[in-house]
Amino acid sequence: MARDVKSKLSKNLLRMKFMQRGLDSETKKQLEEEEKKIISEEHWFLDLPELKEKESLIIEERSFVMCEDLRYGRMSFKGFNPEVEKLMIQMNSRYKTEDIKEEKNAMEADVSDEEMARRYETLVGTIGKKFLKKRDRHVLQDPTEDESSDRRPSKVKKVFLKPQD
Amino acid sequence: MAGAAACLAETRVGQVVMPGEALLLPGQGEADGERLRLTATGPQKGRLICGPGLRRGGADLLVTKCGLLRYRGPSAQAGSASGSSSGGTYWVDSQQKRYVPVKGDHVIGIVTAKAGDIFKLDVGGSEQASLSYLAFEGATKRNRPNVQVGDLIYGQFIVANKDMEPEMVCIDSSSRANGMGVIGQDGFLFKVSLGLIRKLLAPDCEIIWDLGQLYPFELVLGMNGRIWVKAKTVQQTLILANVLEACEHMTAEQRKQVITKLLEN
Numbered sequence: 001m002a003r004d005v006k007s008k009l010s011k012n013l014l015r016m017k018f019m020q021r022g023l024d025s026e027t028k029k030q031l032e033e034e035e036k037k038i039i040s041e042e043h044w045f046l047d048l049p050e051l052k053e054k055e056s057l058i059i060e061e062r063s064f065v066m067c068e069d070l071r072y073g074r075m076s077f078k079g080f081n082p083e084v085e086k087l088m089i090q091m092n093s094r095y096k097t098e099d100i101k102e103e104k105n106a107m108e109a110d111v112s113d114e115e116m117a118r119r120y121e122t123l124v125g126t127i128g129k130k131f132l133k134k135r136d137r138h139v140l141q142d143p144t145e146d147e148s149s150d151r152r153p154s155k156v157k158k159v160f161l162k163p164q165d
Numbered sequence: 166m167a168g169a170a171a172c173l174a175e176t177r178v179g180q181v182v183m184p185g186e187a188l189l190l191p192g193q194g195e196a197d198g199e200r201l202r203l204t205a206t207g208p209q210k211g212r213l214i215c216g217p218g219l220r221r222g223g224a225d226l227l228v229t230k231c232g233l234l235r236y237r238g239p240s241a242q243a244g245s246a247s248g249s250s251s252g253g254t255y256w257v258d259s260q261q262k263r264y265v266p267v268k269g270d271h272v273i274g275i276v277t278a279k280a281g282d283i284f285k286l287d288v289g290g291s292e293q294a295s296l297s298y299l300a301f302e303g304a305t306k307r308n309r310p311n312v313q314v315g316d317l318i319y320g321q322f323i324v325a326n327k328d329m330e331p332e333m334v335c336i337d338s339s340s341r342a343n344g345m346g347v348i349g350q351d352g353f354l355f356k357v358s359l360g361l362i363r364k365l366l367a368p369d370c371e372i373i374w375d376l377g378q379l380y381p382f383e384l385v386l387g388m389n390g391r392i393w394v395k396a397k398t399v400q401q402t403l404i405l406a407n408v409l410e411a412c413e414h415m416t417a418e419q420r421k422q423v424i425t426k427l428l429e430n
Contacts, residue, residue: 057252058190058221059214062267062325065388067216067237067256070366073271073388074319074344075373078381080396087344092368 174226174255178236182257188219188226188234217267218257232259260360264289264389266325273348273387274333276316284312286320289356289389292330296320300334302342310347317348317393319385348385352395353402359390361413372412375424376405 013019015031023031064070072091076084174188182188190213215221218230228234237254264272266288274286274294286294296318301310312318324332335345365373366386373384382396382405392409396402404427412420 056221057212058226059212060219060221061214061216061254061256063269064217064256064267064363065270067214067235067254068363068366069368070363070388071368071370072344073366073386075377075384075386076382077377077384080381081383084344084383091343 171225174234175236177234178255180234181231182228182234183231184229186228187222188228188255190225213252214254216254216256218259219255226255228257230257230259230261232257234258258360260358262358262390264359266290266294266322266331267388268322268325270325270388271319271321271345272333272389273354273385273391273393274318274320274389276312276314276318279312279314284318286318286333288331288333288387289391290331294322294331294333296333296335300336301346302336302340312347317352317354319345319348319387321345348393349395352383352393353406354391354393355406355410356390357392357410358413359388361409362386362388362390362392364413365392365409371417372409372420375420376408379405379424379427 009019011031011034014023014027015035020028061067072088074084074091075088076082079085171187171189174190177188215226216235218228218232220227220229235256235258239253266272272288274288274296276284277287277293278285282298284296284298286296288294298304298309298312299306300320301312304310318333318335320333320335321337322331323334324330335342337343337345364370366388376382380396380401382394382401384395384405385393387393392406394402394405394409396405408420408423408427411423415423
């Protein structure tokens with residue numbers, strides 16, 4: 001008796017979430033199938049024979065750059081624009097490997113290792129300070145203060161002077 | 166297509182080809198035995214590239230421009246960036262003056278208008294190219310690049326096809342300028358044929374290196390046939406421009422003579 005009542009329920013009602021629990025597997029399947037049918041009917045498709053995907057071995061390339069292996073279009077000579085000269089080496093690196101090595105040596109010459117070391121020397125202190133706590137920073141500064149004490153004695157000697165009466 | 170006129174692409178390399186001609190490829194449109202032989206040699210079978218002036222027409226190639234048919238073997242290709250292609254490249258070496266935008270080409274454009282978010286650039290093509298103000302290195306919505314109407318811009322096409330407006334950018338895929346952007350003040354811009362530009366940009370070009378021995382100068386070559394030169398003085402700039410323009414129809418010896426003459430002065 002109860003079954004008959006259930007079958008009389010409308011499909012839309014059966015599809016609702018709270019009705020799903022009570023459904024048996026058969027009706028569930030039926031509903032799902034119907035749903036799928038509706039979805040597939042809604043899809044459009046072209047009434048054409050299936051196109052055969054042929055593996056094409058030909059690639060179209062519209063650019064001369066790839067075909068003729070053209071170089072990069074910015075150039076500078078005899079140090080007119082050093083930035084572009086660096087770029088030239090970088091961009092055209094795949095053409096002339098020997099030339100690059102020569103030019104690289106010339107490029108390195110403008111900042112010598114010594115100068116580099118000298119510049120970093122000052123950096124080590126300032127960057128190092130950043131990673132220290134305030135208490136430690138004081139310790140770090142102490143030795144430098146000793147050196148600079150003769151330069152700036154006024155800073156050290158700032159003590160409260162008791163007025164004489 | 167003209168089946169009778171079609172001939173093997175290999176036999177036409179270095180010869181003049183005309184639009185409409187069909188070029189057959191080995192192993193395709195031939196006997197089955199040939200095809201089998203081609204597939205049997207697994208690694209040899211590579212993708213063939215048809216370059217400018219050619220079009221894919223079914224199994225063979227169709228010529229769309231007139232010029233000399235060129236071929237570059239897969240061995241040379243392997244060294245270049247597109248290493249995946251191992252079937253060689255065919256293209257037509259043609260002489261033309263009208264530039265047709267091609268994706269990936271580096272060109273020199275002239276700013277003709279500033280329209281809100283984009284700049285309009287004259288690149289010598291049929292249509293003006295658009296360039297977003299965000300497509301510069303370090304540009305943000307707040308930090309606009311300083312580009313004025315009339316400026317020269319060296320950039321790269323990212324959209325270029327026959328149906329759409331060409332679009333340019335001044336950054337590469339890693340959003341670095343790499344020499345692209347506004348070309349500095351002064352200098353001299355002139356136009357040459359597209360063939361000459363390719364000649365000058367060829368990896369084994371001696372013209373540029375010969376000129377490089379003269380005096381310091383800077384050069385920007387756009388694939389659209391525009392050349393921008395700048396040297397220390399106006400006179401030197403003009404000499405360079407004249408030599409570059411003239412060298413299209415000079416032999417190597419004539420050019421050497423000119424350069425030695427300039428070196429003496």
